[in-house]
Amino acid sequence: MEGDCLSCMKYLMFIFNFFIFVGGSVLLAVGGWVLFDPLGFRELVASNPLLFTGVYLLLALGSLLFLLGFLGCCGAIRENKCLLLFFFMLILFIFLSELAAAILAFLFREHMTREFFTRELKRHYQGHNTSDVFTSTWNAIMSSFECCGVSGPQDFDDSLFRLLSPSKAIPEACCHREGALQSRGPERQGSPHGRGPGRQLETGGGAYGEGGGCYSSLVDYFETYIYSAGALAIIVLTIELFAMVFSMCLFRGIQ
Template sequence: MPEELPRRRAMEGDCLSCMKYLMFVLNFFIFLGGACLLGLGIWVMVDPTGFREIVAAKPLLFTGVYVLLAMGGLLFLHGFLGCCGAVRENKCLLLLFFLLTLLIFLAELSAAILAFIFRENLTREFFTKELTKRYQGDNDTDVFSATWNSVMITFGCCGVNGPEDFKLASVFRLLTLDSGEVPEACCRREPQSREGVLLSREECLQGKGLFLNKQGCYTVILNTFENYVYLAGALGIGVVAIELFAMIFAMCLFRGIQ
């Protein structure tokens, strides 16, 4: 019996050491990822070669840079707290790491619940209604219109169901008058990207099929991402599992530190 107590303590010490190094390695990669995202965001904001002006002129890109900075900063702080708390065996840092991980976990859980509740808003009818009511053509200062233009150019599609959606788009018809049946974002390009050359702008705007992307974006995007649904689900489950293990390791180390 007297020998069992030291042996048990030694086993507990080995388990804590294993948790400590696993937690350090995991959070070191999180720290590096956050540092890369943060560095990329800062570079875009201060780049003297003119990229900053391009980003500032596009509301979506401008918002994306701030999202990049926020994500990078959060991951950087998260990884730093985890690494330092594990190596230094600091209870305060471990507690902060646990609370931050818990907040991220709760935010992800809330987002999943909201996505499930509002899933009916992701229907074809909903997007069609919003497009016909709010789309303003080539107005890149309007975030909604700029988003749709980027989607249509990137995926080589037009409208939600097809070019016919723009016949009902009241704001678009009012702004363009008789200048075109469809927006320029619906025109075919070579290659099919924002930098691609329009095959024929005039004939496209007149609605001629050879120079116009006829397929609706809803079907194109659905087909594109259908193959990645299970991958995204698996990654989501993996991230949640890692976060749960990280919180368990943090609490075990917290309680094991004398």
């Protein structure tokens, strides 16, 4: 009976990790195709900073799943204790990292206020410095969500950005082409001479417009997916827990 149970667990472990292996392979193939295909998808992705970051996250996740699936499949089918132990340690590391991230997010949720982000933006945002992670992240957010600052363009008053670029009122990441504004309706365009968040600026490249603050846009965006993300996180943690239990049971059952 014990041998049958071990054999059943072995094949369940193989099937489970085979799907992980296939999923990782698909993610790697999709990420590589988007980055290296000759049809222009690379240029399309590169024009959107968040998509560009997403492709590299896709490749990283695909590589991790590929390695996990390979270790699990080989360790189960060949009954290799070293591979099973390595698989268990990798899953345990991922599980503890995710758990730590969830705990930290819960503990520091009260610090993620509008005032906190405004203070950090004033202190650290540099404008064009793509080597600075904080600056490049904010540029990606403002470009993708078509917003400006935390509450609005006034967040850049008395900021590091204004010290580094005194001739500029707002960063270029805040600016959007007039055609894009027209497609969103007159309520976002505002008056060319206004002072509100929808005003337009005349620059050498043509008419631009300033978006509203990013804080509200981000809150609305994440609230849309918060329950789905929470459910997915619980499912993933449960699967990882079962994977660790199966791998240890198989490890202990191998003579």
